[in-house]
Amino acid sequence: MAHSLIPRPLALAALLVAVGAFVLPAAAQKPLRKNNPSERNAQRGVPYAGNEQAMHWADEVAQRRGLDAAWVRNAIGRAQFLPVVSRLMQPAPSGTPKNWRVYRSRFIDPVRIAAGVKFWQDNQATLERAEKEFGVPPEIIVGIVGVETIYGQQMGNFRVIDALATLAFDFPQSHPRAAERSAYFAGELENFLILQSQAGTDPLKPLGSYAGAVGMPQFMPSSWARWAVDYDGDGRIDLARSPADVIGSVANYFKSYGWQPGMPTHYPVSFDAQKLDKDALLAPDILPSFSVASFMAKGAVLEGAAAQHAGPLALIELQNGDAEPQYVAGTENFYVITRYNWSSYYAMAVIDLGREVKAALPAAAPADAPRAEEPPAAAPSADAPPAPVGDAQPAPVGDAQPPAAAPAESPAVPSSSDKD
Numbered sequence: 001m002a003h004s005l006i007p008r009p010l011a012l013a014a015l016l017v018a019v020g021a022f023v024l025p026a027a028a029q030k031p032l033r034k035n036n037p038s039e040r041n042a043q044r045g046v047p048y049a050g051n052e053q054a055m056h057w058a059d060e061v062a063q064r065r066g067l068d069a070a071w072v073r074n075a076i077g078r079a080q081f082l083p084v085v086s087r088l089m090q091p092a093p094s095g096t097p098k099n100w101r102v103y104r105s106r107f108i109d110p111v112r113i114a115a116g117v118k119f120w121q122d123n124q125a126t127l128e129r130a131e132k133e134f135g136v137p138p139e140i141i142v143g144i145v146g147v148e149t150i151y152g153q154q155m156g157n158f159r160v161i162d163a164l165a166t167l168a169f170d171f172p173q174s175h176p177r178a179a180e181r182s183a184y185f186a187g188e189l190e191n192f193l194i195l196q197s198q199a200g201t202d203p204l205k206p207l208g209s210y211a212g213a214v215g216m217p218q219f220m221p222s223s224w225a226r227w228a229v230d231y232d233g234d235g236r237i238d239l240a241r242s243p244a245d246v247i248g249s250v251a252n253y254f255k256s257y258g259w260q261p262g263m264p265t266h267y268p269v270s271f272d273a274q275k276l277d278k279d280a281l282l283a284p285d286i287l288p289s290f291s292v293a294s295f296m297a298k299g300a301v302l303e304g305a306a307a308q309h310a311g312p313l314a315l316i317e318l319q320n321g322d323a324e325p326q327y328v329a330g331t332e333n334f335y336v337i338t339r340y341n342w343s344s345y346y347a348m349a350v351i352d353l354g355r356e357v358k359a360a361l362p363a364a365a366p367a368d369a370p371r372a373e374e375p376p377a378a379a380p381s382a383d384a385p386p387a388p389v390g391d392a393q394p395a396p397v398g399d400a401q402p403p404a405a406a407p408a409e410s411p412a413v414p415s416s417s418d419k420d
Helices: 037-042 052-065 069-078 083-088 100-107 110-122 124-134 138-149 160-169 178-199 221-227 243-256 278-282 292-297 304-308 332-338 344-360
Strands: 021-023 236-238 266-268 314-320 323-330
Touching: 052 069, 052 160, 052 178, 069 160, 069 178, 083 160, 100 314, 100 323, 100 344, 110 124, 110 138, 110 344, 124 138, 124 243, 138 243, 138 344, 160 178, 178 221, 221 243, 236 243, 266 304, 278 314, 292 304, 314 332, 314 344, 323 332, 323 344, 332 344
Parallel strands: 021 236
Antiparallel strands: 266 323, 314 323
8 A cells, every 4th residue: 555655635626636437446346365354353443423523524524525414424424433543553663673675575576476477468558558658667567566455466455434534533643743644634535535426436335455545556535536547448447456547547646756768767876985975865865866976976886877877866775674784876766656655665666576577577478668677776585574465564664754744745655565
């Protein structure tokens, strides 16, 4: 999910662009992995009908957005507070070590690679069309969908309205940005209700992640309204069951955030110990801020195509617990991937999964499109834990905060791969 990171709310007027008919994943859609009893029990909660704050919010939204007041009150009143959702949003304990090798192993595994090969083969023509129209390589789209949901196998089993209501009205107060996050999720709940009202569908049925993200790409409601597209031309947007809509929507998202066709995502980098000012290089975090000349003047060593790169670069640090970190020089395209989830670890996992899937395609498959990334920064750990399942979260090893912390950002999903 996502996700996940949490994205900053957008102005609702800007979000409610003409999106036509659409479909959100609903309870009738059978997940490939059955929920176990403990999961089902964890998702029973207390209805918000008795919550004065929630019902007042419902009245205010209905009036402001021109929605049927009784319909909104019924939806919010039947939404349930889920304590498990609040717990999942708690920030990671301070001092939690980051480990790129462990993180990578959770997403780059035989299961995802095999599923990615099938997804690519089944949707090859659509992936090629999206690359021509949006400029985003198939391996990036395949990497996103694989990291998010294993190509639709794990789209979440929480009612979207329960997740969003819980986080809007009962966001954990121990979180350092509880007020900001609560306001964000209230905006997403509002967007969700508007989308459901426009479609004439039951707001109690769509299922998604514990953060309210839906479908194969784990779009939040505001992202659905702004970037989701009907790419199969059937007159509706279905991010749960239409791979074409998923591919077109992810590609549209990246193009909107400035993806540059043909630009690598990152380059290898080493250091000149005598000139190195690593603190200065890391100060901008993942935002590309240095020209090649200034990057190298501060002790970074680039070779070949990297030394000829025309745009700004960022020094990306991937920590490995007690072992030495790995570093790469991230480009503007690397930064675009982090708009989906503000984490360099997440971006590298997306890049590496796409690369591994591409490499695993049968030789006869036309998989010779120009590559948009360099080899992975590090190999997976041989004894790392298996990939997470369902809504379980990997160990929190991402960068400082998801894009909610960036004033102008609005990623498709909240941080699903690492809690902030």
